[in-house]
Amino acid sequence: MKILHILDYHPKYHSIYGGAEIATLRLIEKLKTNNIENYILITSIEKKEKIESNIYSMKTMHNLINFNNPNIFRNKIFSIISSFYHLIFPFDIYVFLKSKKVIEKIKPDLIHFHNFKKISFAPLIWAKIFKIPTILSIYDYWFFCPNETLLDNNGNICEEYSGIKCFYCFKKVSPKYRIFLPFRKYFFNFFLKNIDAFIFLSNASLEIGRKYGLPKRKLIFIPQIFEKSEENINHNNEIEKNSILYSGWVQYRKGLHILIKAIAEIKKLFPDVKLYVVGEIEKVEKDYVEEILKNIKEMKIERNVIIVGKITPEQVKNYFRKAEILVIPEQWENMSPVILVEGMYNKKAIVASRIGGIKEFIEDGKSGFLCEPKNFKEFAEKIIILLKDKDLAKKMGKNAFEKAKKIWNDEENAKKIIMLYRRLKNG
Numbered sequence: 001m002k003i004l005h006i007l008d009y010h011p012k013y014h015s016i017y018g019g020a021e022i023a024t025l026r027l028i029e030k031l032k033t034n035n036i037e038n039y040i041l042i043t044s045i046e047k048k049e050k051i052e053s054n055i056y057s058m059k060t061m062h063n064l065i066n067f068n069n070p071n072i073f074r075n076k077i078f079s080i081i082s083s084f085y086h087l088i089f090p091f092d093i094y095v096f097l098k099s100k101k102v103i104e105k106i107k108p109d110l111i112h113f114h115n116f117k118k119i120s121f122a123p124l125i126w127a128k129i130f131k132i133p134t135i136l137s138i139y140d141y142w143f144f145c146p147n148e149t150l151l152d153n154n155g156n157i158c159e160e161y162s163g164i165k166c167f168y169c170f171k172k173v174s175p176k177y178r179i180f181l182p183f184r185k186y187f188f189n190f191f192l193k194n195i196d197a198f199i200f201l202s203n204a205s206l207e208i209g210r211k212y213g214l215p216k217r218k219l220i221f222i223p224q225i226f227e228k229s230e231e232n233i234n235h236n237n238e239i240e241k242n243s244i245l246y247s248g249w250v251q252y253r254k255g256l257h258i259l260i261k262a263i264a265e266i267k268k269l270f271p272d273v274k275l276y277v278v279g280e281i282e283k284v285e286k287d288y289v290e291e292i293l294k295n296i297k298e299m300k301i302e303r304n305v306i307i308v309g310k311i312t313p314e315q316v317k318n319y320f321r322k323a324e325i326l327v328i329p330e331q332w333e334n335m336s337p338v339i340l341v342e343g344m345y346n347k348k349a350i351v352a353s354r355i356g357g358i359k360e361f362i363e364d365g366k367s368g369f370l371c372e373p374k375n376f377k378e379f380a381e382k383i384i385i386l387l388k389d390k391d392l393a394k395k396m397g398k399n400a401f402e403k404a405k406k407i408w409n410d411e412e413n414a415k416k417i418i419m420l421y422r423r424l425k426n427g
Contacts, residue, residue, distance in 0.1 A: 001036055001109045002037045003038055003421065005039065006111060007041075009115070011313075012049055014043075018249060018280075019338035019339065021114075023338055024114045024115070026227060027225045028040070030410055030414045038054060039055075040056070041055075041056045043059070060095055060118045088180045088183065088187055090117065090191070091120050095120055103127070103130065104130075110132060110133045111134045133425060135195070135197045136195045136197075136199070138205060145158065145166075150208070151252075162182075163185065196424050197218050199222050200220070203357070203360060204359070205336075225413055226342075239322065240274065240322045241324070243276065243325075244273065246327055247279055247319070247339045250285070251285050255329030255331040255353065256277065256329065260305065261295070261376035262377075263301055267304055269387075274304060276319050277309075279308075281307065281309050327379065328353065329379060331355075331373050333357075334356045334357065334358065343400070344401060344404035346397075348397050349394070352368060352369075
């Protein structure tokens with residue numbers, strides 16, 4: 001069976017990627033061992049790597065016009081196109097024209113969409129013309145919310161999805177462009193109704209899809225693929241005393257600001273506490289990063305917070321081996337953070353937000369601790385409990401590992417996806 005996977009970025013060929021891209025590649029690798037013939041369509045490659053024969057790269061309107069260039073916005077036409085394309089109507093005409101040849105050459109039995117904001121829904125039209133079944137894996141809420149996070153302008157959870165309220169969440173965007181936001185849902189629904197199945201990584205996110213209005217018969221929960229190995233399992237003799245790991249983008253929605261405040265509280269009892277911040281910090285929210293750095297200085301915890309920045313997956317493993325505790329202070333309805341899966345498989349004691357899919361996978365008090373997302377004092381209290389009781393931390397890590405083996409059983413989850421492929425292929 002031939003499957004064409006569509007995603008914007010590939011870790012081997014792009015410098016920007018996140019958990020969604022890592023999860024996608026793990027799925028593709030697992031499908032390959034199950035005799036699935038995989039092809040991948042991505043945006044133009046950045047790194048000077050020899051491209052694999054099953055991978056096709058393609059320019060988009062972003063490459064041709066360079067919407068990130070501030071000089072572009074002096075031209076009102078380009079400014080309107082950019083705002084409309086980013087927020088309202090995700091259809092790249094250039095990709096539409098070029099993707100036809102790729103699809104005709106591969107002749108896939110099915111097209112599986114992953115994270116594809118730059119490529120857009122354009123290839124979906126050819127899929128319908130050529131009568132190729134389609135699947136969409138949901139990794140964030142871009143389809144339901146212009147902010148992608150279901151967070152409103154005040155950082156609170158929004159359950160209205162696309163609509164009138166969106167007008168007030170984009171105050172930095174000119175009102176003459178924001179006026180289109182209430183119509184966003186109609187444009188997106190035009191494409192979404194032509195998807196044959198939606199894969200969600202947690203039941204919590206599946207319920208959001210249902211509330212948004214996606215047909216229940218098209219929705220399926222399949223946990224992400226995570227192929228375990230002995231390499232994933234931490235060795236206790238490598239642990240650094242009183243060390244904490246945060247791994248993820250340095251963005252408001254990821255909640256590092258909550259953890260920074262918690263560290264200031266923890267320091268009162270554990271002056272030697274160390275927080276390692278691993279993740280992209282340069283290509284994200286500049287104002288937020290400046291606020292984080294300012295808070296670290298004002299709270300006088302410069303020696304306690306080590307900003308590692310973005311490193312390779314291999315280097316991340318070293319910090320997993322080093323850390324006593326993994327903290328995931330998500331502020332948005334994250335369905336199934338890759339870092340959570342990795343932490344559970346590494347037998348880490350985890351302190352995380354009680355939000356999204358996280359609360360499905362962590363049993364509070366047994367395989368980790370759950371906290372109210374904005375309550376930094378509760379995060380501090382739970383982390384202190386684990387720093388004081390090393391045996392409890394180890395016990396929780398073992399419990400998390402046992403639960404991870406059941407939820408993220410890569411063989412079982414791969415079978416579910418292949419069965420879905422076959423069902424859609426056979427009509």
